[in-house]
Amino acid sequence: MRDLLLPKSGQGSAQLPARVFYPATRPGPSAPLRSRKTPYPTIVFMAGTGARGRDYVEIGYELASHGFIAVMSDAPVNAFALQVKNARSLHAALIALNRNKKSFLYQQMRTERLALLGHSCGGSHVAHVLAKNPGYVCGVAYAPYLGLGLGYTKPYSPLVKVPILVIGGKGDKISTAKDHVRGFFEELSAVRGHKVLQILDSRCTHYNIAAYVSSQRKIDHRVFKAVHRSVRAWLRTWIENDFAKLNAVAGDSARREALIDQILIQTERPSAWIKEPIRLGSNAAFQLIAEQGVGIWWLSQGVARRPIPTPWGSIELNPKSAIHLFSVPTSASGFTSATVYLPRMASPKKIRVALQVIALGRNGYRLSNLIKVRP
Known part of the structure; x- marks a missing residue:
């Protein structure tokens, strides 16, 4: 963990204060970064009312312990407009820091795919920032607070285009699940990809959802851990394009989590994956997030030389060998799983299947992401 002051880029504080949590070679402040060839997925976090980013120590350490760099924005307490400006400015500042050979984070952050997180008012500010998005690829709003009149995010939420995960709890007496959290989710009308709402049961409060330890309230770490299994999976989905991670957010893994009471999904473009292990010539669990309708699965040997544009998105399969594999009704829940035989396709060149x-997506039928299977 280290404290940084970054030069602003266009707006915000004269310098951008942040406490950075990262995978380190040893415990303790200012420990050396555990460097690697592949840059770490990186997030920016915004605090709630009465707090600064540094007060969310457990989120910082939780993400760092699982291979993330967490930049906790330390905007002054309750300086809401400044917090929004700083979060916008941090996007460019982190790109510059990643290119700075004198920085201990030089080439260690995946800055082309940064994510934005926030709790309470900081969760609402996720919409404020993403409405004029400087380049974040996804968002997470923990217990977003919509103000006394529930109108704090209404001018901004309909402008958010990137995928967003909204999490709340039935035990939250501040950002109530029914009015604030569900209301925020419903306002997000233009999201591309997916928006997902998770409501946890009464054990999930405004404070233990994000382990806000400065609240001096008892934290239920079972809630915190359950929330962050979903958060980490969501981040890896969109930062690393690993759509199988959606299983822990909205698939059967998430639905088996005892603390999660409700999951709602709205989809603009379907996402598909095959649950591990994947073996040609055996049954496989084909999983899909889509609106209620029909999912039509296609299979080919190899892929197209370049994506083929269509009114439904881009075909990435090899059109010369593509065959219809199966069709399945898609569930009203937004998540569908079907166990189907995955045929063995002989290929002397060991071409991937x-x-x-x-x-169906929000605006009609769309093509999903591409799934590659080793021969």
Whole structure:
């Protein structure tokens, strides 16, 4: 963990204060970064009312212990407009820091795919920032607070385009699940990809959802851990394009979590994956997030030389060998799983088998991401 002052980029504080948590070679402040060839997924976090980023120590350490760099924005307490400006400015500042050979984070952050997180008012500010998005690829709003009149985010939420995960709890007496959290989710009308709402049961309060330790309230770490299994999976989905991680957010893994009471999904473009292990010539669990309708799975040997544009998105399969594999009704829950035989396709060149789905999104049928399977 280290404290940084970064030069602003266009707006915000004269310098951008942040406490940075990262995978380190040893415990303790200012420990050396555990460097690696592949940059770490990186997030920016905004604090809630009465707090600074440094007060969310457990989120910082939780993410760092799982291979993330967490930049906790330390905007002055309750300086809401400044917090929003700083979060916008931090996007460019982190790109510059990542290019600075004198920085201990030189080339260690995946700055082309940064994510934005926030708790309480900071969760609401996720919408404020993403409405004029400087380049964040996804967002997470913990217990977003919409103000006394519930109108704090209404001018901004409909402008958010990137995927966003909204999490709340039935034990929250401040950002109530029914009015604040569900209301925020419903306002997000233009999201591309997915928006997902998770409501945890009464054990999830405004404070233990994010382990806000400065609240001096008892933290239920079972809640905190359950929340962050979903948060980490969501971040890896969009930062690393690993769509199988959605299983822990909205698939059967998430639905088996005892603390999660409700999951709602709204989809603009379907996402598909095959649950591990994947073996040609055996049954496999094909999983899909899509609106209620029909999911049509296609399979090919190899992929197209370049994506083929269509009114439904881009075909990435090899059109010369593509075949219809199966079709399945998609669930009203937004998540569908089907166990189907995955045929063995002989290929002397060991060409990968690829799959793609066409299924219903918010604005009609769309093509999903591409799935590659080793021969």
